Amino acid sequence: MIVSFLNEYGSALITAILTHIKFVVISVSVGFIIAFILGIVLSRLPKLSSIVIPILSVFQTIPGLVFIGVLFLYTGIQDLTVIIALSIYAIFPILKNTYVGLITVDKTLIEAARGCGMNKFQILIRVELPLASAAIVSGIRMSTIYTVSWAVLAAMIGLGGLGEFIYRGIDTNDTALIVGGAIPAALLALAFGFIIDKIQDKLTPRGLKRE
Amino acid sequence: MALQNLIEHIQLVLISFVFTGIVGLILGIVGYNFKKVRGIILMIVDVLQTIPVLALLGIIMIFFGPTFTTVVIGIVLYSLLPVVRNTIVGLEQIDPAIIEAATGMGMGKFQRLVKVEFPLAFPVIFTGLKIAVVTSIGIGVFGAVVGGGGLGSTINTAIRIQDGSVLFQATLALVIMSLVFDFVMTLVERRLDYNRK
Amino acid sequence: MIEFKHVKKAYQDNVVIEDLSLTINDGEFICIIGPSGCGKTTTLKMINRLNKINDGEILIDGENINNIEVNKLRQGIGYVIQQIGLFPNMTVAQNISVVPNLLKWGKEKIERRVKELLKLINMPYDEYAHKYPRELSGGQQQRIGVLRALAANPPIILMDEPFGALDPITRDILQDELKSIHKQLKKTIVFVTHDMDEAVKMADRIIFMESGNILQFATPEELLNKPASPIIKEFLGKISYSHNANDLTCADVMRTKVFTVNRKRKTLECINMMNQRDIGSVIVVDDDDKFMGIVTIETIKEKGVPGALIEEILDRDVKTVLINHNAKDAFDEFYDSKLDYLTVLNRNKTVAGIITKTSMAKALASLVWGENNDS
Numbered sequence: 001m002i003v004s005f006l007n008e009y010g011s012a013l014i015t016a017i018l019t020h021i022k023f024v025v026i027s028v029s030v031g032f033i034i035a036f037i038l039g040i041v042l043s044r045l046p047k048l049s050s051i052v053i054p055i056l057s058v059f060q061t062i063p064g065l066v067f068i069g070v071l072f073l074y075t076g077i078q079d080l081t082v083i084i085a086l087s088i089y090a091i092f093p094i095l096k097n098t099y100v101g102l103i104t105v106d107k108t109l110i111e112a113a114r115g116c117g118m119n120k121f122q123i124l125i126r127v128e129l130p131l132a133s134a135a136i137v138s139g140i141r142m143s144t145i146y147t148v149s150w151a152v153l154a155a156m157i158g159l160g161g162l163g164e165f166i167y168r169g170i171d172t173n174d175t176a177l178i179v180g181g182a183i184p185a186a187l188l189a190l191a192f193g194f195i196i197d198k199i200q201d202k203l204t205p206r207g208l209k210r211e
Numbered sequence: 212m213a214l215q216n217l218i219e220h221i222q223l224v225l226i227s228f229v230f231t232g233i234v235g236l237i238l239g240i241v242g243y244n245f246k247k248v249r250g251i252i253l254m255i256v257d258v259l260q261t262i263p264v265l266a267l268l269g270i271i272m273i274f275f276g277p278t279f280t281t282v283v284i285g286i287v288l289y290s291l292l293p294v295v296r297n298t299i300v301g302l303e304q305i306d307p308a309i310i311e312a313a314t315g316m317g318m319g320k321f322q323r324l325v326k327v328e329f330p331l332a333f334p335v336i337f338t339g340l341k342i343a344v345v346t347s348i349g350i351g352v353f354g355a356v357v358g359g360g361g362l363g364s365t366i367n368t369a370i371r372i373q374d375g376s377v378l379f380q381a382t383l384a385l386v387i388m389s390l391v392f393d394f395v396m397t398l399v400e401r402r403l404d405y406n407r408k
Numbered sequence: 409m410i411e412f413k414h415v416k417k418a419y420q421d422n423v424v425i426e427d428l429s430l431t432i433n434d435g436e437f438i439c440i441i442g443p444s445g446c447g448k449t450t451t452l453k454m455i456n457r458l459n460k461i462n463d464g465e466i467l468i469d470g471e472n473i474n475n476i477e478v479n480k481l482r483q484g485i486g487y488v489i490q491q492i493g494l495f496p497n498m499t500v501a502q503n504i505s506v507v508p509n510l511l512k513w514g515k516e517k518i519e520r521r522v523k524e525l526l527k528l529i530n531m532p533y534d535e536y537a538h539k540y541p542r543e544l545s546g547g548q549q550q551r552i553g554v555l556r557a558l559a560a561n562p563p564i565i566l567m568d569e570p571f572g573a574l575d576p577i578t579r580d581i582l583q584d585e586l587k588s589i590h591k592q593l594k595k596t597i598v599f600v601t602h603d604m605d606e607a608v609k610m611a612d613r614i615i616f617m618e619s620g621n622i623l624q625f626a627t628p629e630e631l632l633n634k635p636a637s638p639i640i641k642e643f644l645g646k647i648s649y650s651h652n653a654n655d656l657t658c659a660d661v662m663r664t665k666v667f668t669v670n671r672k673r674k675t676l677e678c679i680n681m682m683n684q685r686d687i688g689s690v691i692v693v694d695d696d697d698k699f700m701g702i703v704t705i706e707t708i709k710e711k712g713v714p715g716a717l718i719e720e721i722l723d724r725d726v727k728t729v730l731i732n733h734n735a736k737d738a739f740d741e742f743y744d745s746k747l748d749y750l751t752v753l754n755r756n757k758t759v760a761g762i763i764t765k766t767s768m769a770k771a772l773a774s775l776v777w778g779e780n781n782d783s
Binding site for chain 1: 456458478479480481482483484487489491493494495496497498499506507510540541542543556566
Binding site: 058061062063065066068069070072073145148149151152153156157162163166167169170175178179181182183185186189190193 | 258260261262263264265266267269270272273277345348349352353356357363366367369370373375378381382385386389390393
C-alpha cells in the first residue's frame with residue numbers, strides 16, 4: 001500500500017514537504033528577527049510593555065486560520081499571504097519568551113555587572129541575553145511547532161504544502177491521502193522540535209544546564 | 212454569524228474540558244506514582260501536542276468519521292500536556308515532611324492522595340487546566356474541517372465568500388471567549404493561591 | 409583617598425542621608441556598621457555611583473567622581489555583594505576576567521592574572537578555572553566574587569555584607585583570608601556589615617552609622633572602650649557592661665529572633681514551617697501576639713489530623729519567665745524543664761525571646777572573657 005501510494009504521489013509529496021518547510025523556515029526566521037528586537041526593546045521599557053504585552057497575549061488567542069483568512073481577503077492567493085500570516089503568528093511566543101527571559105534575569109547579577117563597569121550594551125550581550133537564551137530558544141521551538149501546524153492551512157487557499165493532502169483526503173474521504181499528509185506533517189513537527197532541542201543543548205553553557 | 216456555531220463551539224470546549232480534566236488527572240497521578248512510566252507518559256502527551264492539529268484530526272477522522280466526537284477526541288489529545296505536566300509538578304513539589312506527617316498519622320496511600328496531596332497540588336493543577344481550556348478554544352476552530360461545526364465553520368464560510376465582517380465577528384467571538392475563560396479561571400487561580408498562603 | 413564632602417541623598421522626599429562628610433585613607437580597611445536602614449549600603453554604593461548623590465561631592469584622590477566616566481570609574485573599583493552575583497553562564501576564569509576583558513587586556517595577561525589570583529586563595533587553576541559557579545560551594549563562590557573584584561588590581565574594593573549569607577565557619581575562614589589579602593595587597597577596602605564581631609575583627613577603623621549620620625568613626629578599640637552614643641552601646645550588647653553575674657536578667661541571656669505562629673495555622677502548615685527552619689517545636693501566639701503555648705513536631709504527629717488548627721493540640725502548660733526575671737533563676741528552671749528552650753515573655757505576655765543553652769553559654773562566656781556579643 002505504501003509503495004503504491006508513493007508511486008502515485010511520491011513526487012507531489014516531496015514537493016509538498018519542501019513547500020511546507022519553506023513556509024516554516026521563512027516565517028519563523030522573519031518572526032524571530034522581529035520578535036527578538038521587539039523583545040529587547042520592550043524589556044527596556046517597562047511602562048510601554050505593561051500595555052503592549054497584554055495586548056499581544058490577546059492577539060495570540062486569535063487562531064492562525066483567521067490571520068490567513070484576513071490576509072487572503074486583502075492580498076489574495078500568493079505565498080506572501082501565508083508567509084506574512086505565519087510570521088505574525090510566529091512572533092508572539094518568541095517575543096513573549098524573549099521579554100520574560102530578559103526581565104527575569106536576577107537583578108543582583110545586573111547590579112554586579114554594573115559594578116564591574118559594564119555599559120548597558122555590554123550587560124545585554126554578556127549577561128542578559130546568555131541568561132535569557134534558554135527561554136528565547138524555547139520560544140523559537142514553540143513558534144516553529146505552531147508554524148508547522150498552521151502551515152497546513154496554506155492548502156486552504158490553494159498554496160500547497162502537506163495540508164493539500166490532508167484537505168483533499170478529508171474532502172474526498174480518502175484515508176490514504178489523509179494519512180499520507182498527516183504523518184509527514186507530524187514527523188516534520190517532531191523533527192523540527194528535535195533539531196531545536198539539539199541546538200539548544202549544544203548552545204547552553206554547562207553552568208546553565210539543569211542537573 | 213450563526214449563533215448556533217457559537218453555542219456549538221462552547222459545547223466543544225466544555226465537553227473536551229471535562230474529558231481533558233479526567234484523562235489528564237489520571238495520567239498525571241499515574242505518572243507521579245510510577246516513576247517508570249512518567250517519562251513515557253510525558254513524552255506521549257508532548258508528541259501529541261507537537262503533531263499539527265489538522266493532521267491529528269485527520270487521523271482520528273479515519274476512525275470516527277466527520278463527527279463531533281472526532282473533534283472532541285482531537286481537542287482532548289491536544290490539550291493533555293499542560294494538565295498532565297502540572298499534575299505531576301504540583302504533586303512533586305509538596306514538602307516531603309507533610310507527606311511524612313500524613314503517613315505518620317496513619318493515612319493510607321489513597322487517603323493521603325485525596326486528603327493531603329491532591330488539595331495541596333490543586334492550585335498548580337488548576338493552572339494546567341486553564342492553559343488547556345484556552346488552547347482548546349483555538350483548536351476547536353479546526354473542528355469545522357472534519358465536520359465538527361463550531362466557529363471554525365463560520366470562519367471557513369466567511370473566507371470562502373470573502374465576507375470580512377462575518378470573519379471579524381467570528382474572530383471577536385473567539386477572542387472574547389478566550390479572554391472570559393482566562394479571566395474567570397485566573398480569578399479562581401488567585402483565590403486558590405491566596406488560600407495556600 | 410576617598411573623601412565625602414557634605415553628601416546628601418534622598419529618595420524622592422525621603423532624605424536618607426542629610427550631610428555626610430568623611431575621609432578614608434589609602435590602604436585602610438574600613439567597616440561601615442549600623443542598624444538596618446541606617447544608610448550604610450547607600451553610602452557604599454555612592455562610591456561607585458550605583459547610587460547617585462543629590463548634593464555635595466565625593467572625591468577619589470582629589471578628583472570628583474562625577475567627572476569620571478561612570479563605567480571607567482567602576483572598572484577601577486572592585487565590588488563584592490552579599491548575593492555574590494557570579495555570572496552563571498561564565499566559568500570561574502571568565503568571571504574573574506570580566507573587568508580585565510572590559511579593559512581590553514591581552515589574552516595571556518588575563519590568563520596569568522587568573523592563575524595568580526586563584527593561587528592567592530589556594531584554589532588550583534587546573535581544578536577550578538573551568539568550573540561553573542553552581543559547581544562550587546557558597547564559600548568558594550564568594551572567594552571567586554572577591555577575586556573578580558581584585559582582578560584588574562583596583563586600588564579600592566567595596567564590599568556589601570560579602571560574607572552575610574555564609575555559614576559561621578566559612579565566614580570565619582573567608583574573613584581570615586580577606587584579612588591576609590588586605591595585608592598583602594594594601595588595598596583600600598570599604599566593607600559594610602551588620603555584625604559587630606566582624607567589624608571589630610576586620611577593620612582598621614569603624615564607621616558607626618545611624619539614620620544617615622555618623623555616630624562614631626574610630627578604631628575598634630576606641631569604639632569598644634568609649635562608645636560615643638548609647639545606641640552604639642546597645643549595639644555592642646549590654647552584656648559586656650554588666651559586671652556581676654547576679655545582675656543578669658533574662659533579657660541579657662536570651663535570643664531575640666524567635667519564630668512564632670498564629671493559633672489559627674493548620675497543623676500541616678506548621679510542620680512545613682518547622683521543617684524549613686529545622687526546628688522541633690514552635691511557640692503559638694494568639695491574635696494579639698500573646699503567648700498561648702508550645703507545639704512540638706511529635707505532638708503534631710501524634711495528635712494532628714489533617715486540617716486541624718494548631719491551637720487545638722497545643723501544650724498550654726509550659727513554663728515561661730518574665731523578661732526582667734533574674735537569669736540565674738531562669739537558668740535553674742530551664743534545666744528542670746524537658747524543653748530545648750525557655751520562653752521569655754514581656755509584661756504584656758507577648759514573646760520577648762527564648763533562652764537556649766547556646767544563648768546562655770554565649771552570655772556567660774562573654775561575661776567571663778569579656779567578649780562582645782551581638783545577639
